Amino acid sequence: MNRIYFDNAATTSIDPEVVSAMMPFLTEKFGNPSSIYSYGRENRLAVEASRKSIASILNAHPSEIFFTSGGTESNNTAICGAVRDLGCTRIISSRIEHHAVSHTVEHYHKQGLAKAEYVPVLPNGHLDIDALEKMLESSSEKTLVSLMHANNEIGVMLDIKRVGELCKKHNAYFHSDTVQTVGHFPIDLKETHVHFITAAAHKFHGPKGIGMLYINRDVQIQPFLFGGGQERNMRAGTENIYGIVGLAKALELATERYENDRRSIIALKEYMRESLSAHMPGVTFNGDSGEQGLYTVLSVNFPSSEKTEMMLFNLDINHICASSGSACSSGADAGSHVLQEIPSAKGMQTIRFSFSRHNTKEEVDQLIEVLKQIL
DSSP states (O other), X not given: OOOEEOBTTTOOOOOHHHHHHHHHHHTTOOOOTTOSSHHHHHHHHHHHHHHHHXXXXXXXXXXXXXXXXXXXXXXXXXXXXXXXXXXXXXXXXXXXXXXXXXXXXXXXXHTTSSEEEEEOBOTTSOBOHHHHHHHHHTOOSXXXXXXXXXXXXTOBBOOHHHHHHHHHHTTOEEEEOOTTTBTTBOOOTTSSOOSEEEEEGGGGTSOTTOEEEEEOTTOOOOOSSOSSOHHHHTSOSOOOHHXXXXXXXXXXXXXXXXXXXXXXXXXXXXXXHHHHHHHSTTOEEESOSSTTBOTTEEEEEEEOOHHHHTHHHHHHHTTEEOBSSOGGGTTOOSOOTTGGGOGGGTTEEEEEEEOOTTOOHHHHHHHHHHHHHHO
16 A cells, blocks of 8 residues: 655655756756865855745845755844844744744743743634734834744734734834745735745755745844854855755646645645545534635544544554644643644544645545544
């Protein structure tokens, strides 16, 4: 039996076209882009061409795009810069952020450098934006708002433009973890009031170990990593050339294929939802399946029992990959901090299925048959 992969929110398979674009920089084009001779210059050109391509897709200026090791470093850099360099003494975030954000916010709170406040989570998993507005109105303290564009576990999406306008109105800085949406949704940074967004190539069929941080030109922060003048003195360390080229190529392909991929994935997600409802008594779903939901994620609640407690293990035995929550913390024993905020998930066994263009209805049918056997 072939492996069935329904954990694309954790990571995606690398596209063969991306591999092809990267290969020359893994073999003969091995120069250091900081070197002045031809081997270095051709790599420098590749880095800057990639930067321009990404900036064009996001409708940003190339000078606003910085390459990092991934979403975690990008999020840390943005939050650190806001506290250390922009003078933010208050951070408004939420209890359902990715740990790359929530643990960073907690760190600065515990250090006494920035007070952490949290936007209430509504029963459906969305954030209470009216409450956010009141929080912003309540103080003139210099504030960073750090809220993710789409939740990686339950797929709820933030109205990023509305939040941006609130931040603009109240002179707050705005950072959004967009790791789950860059490559999956069109993002226009000229039309969105945001100071920092983040991306990781491996979420949209690019390589692991490479990411991007957008820093609005109106913002000036210091490096998070010191030691060299790379990335215009913003990120020290020899550039990951093949990763950067792979990131740009993956984003180009994702943008070209967006409409077709979105339609097919939405249809597949709905097919799985209907199939589970028809064959699995008591199943419920978290998040939003409509326009306010991340179309690549389906969070499913199964009534708890001895059989459902071993469900992920039994799916794995049957060569089906899924997740109980964030794969980034899959080795931890603690339950999901996101699901703890969702009333509908209490007393249930929750499995996250997440999709890519490679998934099929036949795979869903096989999943249903395996679940019937397990339960």
